[in-house]
Amino acid sequence: MNCPRDGAALSDRELNGAMVAHCDACGGMFLEPGELNRIAGPTRGDLEFSTVDLDTFQHDDEYGPIVCPKTAGHSMKKVEFNILSNIILDYCEECGGFWIDGRELTRIREEVGEYNEAEKDGVEPWTVRLSQFFWGLPFPH
Ligand SMILES: [Zn+2]
Numbered sequence: 001m002n003c004p005r006d007g008a009a010l011s012d013r014e015l016n017g018a019m020v021a022h023c024d025a026c027g028g029m030f031l032e033p034g035e036l037n038r039i040a041g042p043t044r045g046d047l048e049f050s051t052v053d054l055d056t057f058q059h060d061d062e063y064g065p066i067v068c069p070k071t072a073g074h075s076m077k078k079v080e081f082n083i084l085s086n087i088i089l090d091y092c093e094e095c096g097g098f099w100i101d102g103r104e105l106t107r108i109r110e111e112v113g114e115y116n117e118a119e120k121d122g123v124e125p126w127t128v129r130l131s132q133f134f135w136g137l138p139f140p141h
């Protein structure tokens, strides 16, 4: 696979037990389904689900639109990480993969750290709770 931003070859890199396709030129990475949950750090909800399924808006970001590096010809959709975070990721509806740009991983981990801090104080972040709720419903996802 090649980087959708600059065309450089992506190389495998291990992050939290997930093998991601990483671009050494721009620091971006492609994540297969399931890998965003792994690299974001532990939470009790499903972050990929709450990022994608309830988000019906088209978001714009500073990086601009790209085509999925895995399923060529499919434009990726801009989605907001866990809906309310202001971190805009690229998501491929064809293969379920995510593209994360250079500085976004740090921001995602900070965000997840805040959810877990809030949870320690007895406040369950509503987005995580929401994903658990929907995850238990009997419709396909
Ligand atoms: Zn790149």
Ligand SMILES: [Zn+2]
Residues within 6 Å of the ligand: 068, 069, 070, 071, 074, 092, 093, 094, 095, 096, 097
């Ligand atoms: Zn794809």
